[in-house]
Amino acid sequence: MTAPAEPAPAPAPGAVPGPASAAGRRVLVVDDEEPLARLVRTYLERDGFEVALAFDGPSGLEAARELRPDVVVLDLGLPGLDGLEVCRRLRTFSDCYVVMLTARGEEVDKLVGLSVGADDYVTKPFSPRELVARVAVMLRRPRAGSVAPAGHPGPDSGGGGSRLVVGALVVDLDARDVEVDGSAVELTRTEFDLLAALAARPRTAFGRRQLIEAVWGQEWVGDEHLVDVHVGHLRRKLGDDVGAARFIRTLRGIGYRMGDG
Numbered sequence: 001m002t003a004p005a006e007p008a009p010a011p012a013p014g015a016v017p018g019p020a021s022a023a024g025r026r027v028l029v030v031d032d033e034e035p036l037a038r039l040v041r042t043y044l045e046r047d048g049f050e051v052a053l054a055f056d057g058p059s060g061l062e063a064a065r066e067l068r069p070d071v072v073v074l075d076l077g078l079p080g081l082d083g084l085e086v087c088r089r090l091r092t093f094s095d096c097y098v099v100m101l102t103a104r105g106e107e108v109d110k111l112v113g114l115s116v117g118a119d120d121y122v123t124k125p126f127s128p129r130e131l132v133a134r135v136a137v138m139l140r141r142p143r144a145g146s147v148a149p150a151g152h153p154g155p156d157s158g159g160g161g162s163r164l165v166v167g168a169l170v171v172d173l174d175a176r177d178v179e180v181d182g183s184a185v186e187l188t189r190t191e192f193d194l195l196a197a198l199a200a201r202p203r204t205a206f207g208r209r210q211l212i213e214a215v216w217g218q219e220w221v222g223d224e225h226l227v228d229v230h231v232g233h234l235r236r237k238l239g240d241d242v243g244a245a246r247f248i249r250t251l252r253g254i255g256y257r258m259g260d261g
Contacts, residue, residue: 025139026050026067030060030086031075031101040073043128047136057081061089069096071135074118076102084116091117095189097138099131114229119190120222137219164199167261169238169247171199180238180247190215191234194227198248202258205251231256 027049031037034055041051052067054060057080064072072090076083087098100118114121120138122131164171170179176192178185187195197214198206206214208224216226231248234240240247249259 024050025071026052026069027071027073027135028052028054028060028063028067028069029073030054030057030063030078030083031073032056032078033075040128040131043132044135047132049135057083057086060086064090064094064096068094070139071097071099073099073101073131073135076100087116087118091188097135097189099134099138101126114226115233117188119188120216120226133219134222137217140217140219164196164202165261166199166202166258167246169199169261171196178238185237187234187237190230191237194230195234195238195248198256198258205254205257207255211255227256 025048027044029037029040029044029051030053031040032055034053037053037055041053044051052063052069054063057078059080060072060074060078061081063069072094074083074086074090078086081089083100083102087100090096090098097120098118100114100121101124102121103124120134122134162172162174164173168181170177171192172178173196178187178192178195193215194211197211208227211227212220212224235245235248238247245259246261247259249257251257
């Protein structure tokens, strides 16, 4: 017998809640194109998600604080606060997944969106079914603790494979904490999962597709250069130098692998 889902929380000011679902997964859609936002909500609710809507940047931030969504679908061009600023502020209190929507074709917009903490992006116009599929795949992503095969917890695992240690880098899979030289490093969910995938098999060279499957899942479809952007963010946060990388090395023509720390 399936346990009943917890009731949906009260909507934040400016948010329009959807009905509760058995899935118990919350998605916040922030887009000033109300017909499109409502259409996306309809498709998400058909798949069993709890959905709330907000139509400007400030309302979207308030809704995210109140509703604590698992995923935020966030338009880049919003009134009040644009999507980039909303994402920056969202990352100060939430590690939810963020899918950025952009009507622009320029690659720089996608890269800037990812640089402020978005996990994925979809370019308008898009199919609502495609967006729902992206959200569903994102929530089925394997968590960092499952990336290492049995018997390969990583070097100096610290017991039970819950801690991966590579030189000065410590990745705690259970607590989802990262330290470099004894100092805490704040990562997004995607950055953490990517680092854990690499650190769990430090002697393995990963191609982009291998990392996509380890972090985003086998069903993910999109531009695999997304990996390069997130690796760049990781290096910056870890204080890594591309020319003499301690932690993440680029293997020309292949992909990435861990350094010796």
